[in-house]
Amino acid sequence: MKGLVWTAATRRVVPAAEAKVPYGLPGVLFGASLFETLRVIEGRFFRLERHLERLERAAESMGWVPPARETVVEGLARVLQDPGLEGKDLRVRITLLDCGDGRVPETIVWAGPYVPPSPDLYRRGVPAVIAPYRLDETAPWTTLKTGNRLIHQTARRRAERDGAWEALLLNTRGRLADGAISNIFFVSGGVLCTPGVDMGALPGIVRDAVADLVGELGLSWRPGAYEPQDLYAADEAFLTNALIGVVPLVCVDGRRIGSGVPGRLTQELKDLYERLREREAKLLDAWLP
Numbered sequence: 001m002k003g004l005v006w007t008a009a010t011r012r013v014v015p016a017a018e019a020k021v022p023y024g025l026p027g028v029l030f031g032a033s034l035f036e037t038l039r040v041i042e043g044r045f046f047r048l049e050r051h052l053e054r055l056e057r058a059a060e061s062m063g064w065v066p067p068a069r070e071t072v073v074e075g076l077a078r079v080l081q082d083p084g085l086e087g088k089d090l091r092v093r094i095t096l097l098d099c100g101d102g103r104v105p106e107t108i109v110w111a112g113p114y115v116p117p118s119p120d121l122y123r124r125g126v127p128a129v130i131a132p133y134r135l136d137e138t139a140p141w142t143t144l145k146t147g148n149r150l151i152h153q154t155a156r157r158r159a160e161r162d163g164a165w166e167a168l169l170l171n172t173r174g175r176l177a178d179g180a181i182s183n184i185f186f187v188s189g190g191v192l193c194t195p196g197v198d199m200g201a202l203p204g205i206v207r208d209a210v211a212d213l214v215g216e217l218g219l220s221w222r223p224g225a226y227e228p229q230d231l232y233a234a235d236e237a238f239l240t241n242a243l244i245g246v247v248p249l250v251c252v253d254g255r256r257i258g259s260g261v262p263g264r265l266t267q268e269l270k271d272l273y274e275r276l277r278e279r280e281a282k283l284l285d286a287w288l289p
């Protein structure tokens with residue numbers, strides 16, 4: 001892996017290939033870890049406090065002691081100030097590794113250059129398939145960003161092998177839950193539908209931003225329990241995450257969504273989201289003590 005890594009244990013920045021973590025940690029052995037993925041454009045973060053709050057809340061709900069916020073911010077500052085990365089469009093991952101025994105988890109910050117997808121991804125939209133594996137919406141960690149991603153990873157790899165871009169996961173009740181790396185949205189008769197967190201959806205940072213913007217499009221917002229058929233019959237659909245923003249979803253399981261091209265509302269929402277990002281994004285200085 002390329003990029004640079006800072007760890008709270010060493011307080012040093014090293015090339016990712018040289019970073020070390022102790023073998024015996026539950027975070028390493030059992031996937032007992034939490035993470036956040038962010039995009040940094042020209043040194044500016046979008047809603048960093050929401051990412052940090054989500055991480056801290058997740059750590060608490062795992063029964064861990066969250067690291068001090070200053071520790072995470074120090075790690076971010078150190079990797080961003082490195083001459084190898086300064087000023088670049090970056091992809092950043094904050095990881096908490098469970099150290100067991102009630103200890104504060106090890107905090108790791110990785111950053112590397114953000115490689116944008118081809119513009120065709122946004123222009124043409126992407127296909128997805130429904131994965132053969134289910135998310136357990138009753139498990140408390142399903143809606144946390146844990147490092148235990150075997151279902152998500154395997155589903156997405158399978159989807160890519162079948163020519164799709166994303167895998168959509170159902171929950172144990174057969175309802176739409178979440179994408180492997182994104183939140184799912186579709187428009188049906190003037191209503192913006194998205195799987196509820198109680199269905200297994202990750203409470204995404206961009207999902208929240210979409211909820212803030214939906215009124216500007218004259219749509220109402222309805223998180224809930226949806227079946228694949230609801231998505232197949234939608235007028236238009238899209239996927240979101242903090243790296244890619246808003247990506248049109250044009251085909252699911254080989255069936256065209258709407259007319260099979262990115263929808264008008266999707267395009268408008270993508271523009272609104274990008275403007276919101278531009279307006280709200282802040283330099284890390286805003287979080288430095």
Ligand SMILES: Cc1ncc(COP(=O)(O)O)c(C=O)c1O
Binds near residue numbers: 152178181201
């Ligand atoms: C499973 C899953 N759902 C949804 C999302 C979107 O969340 P966010 O908007 O916070 O990136 C992600 C992001 O990585 C994800 O992994």
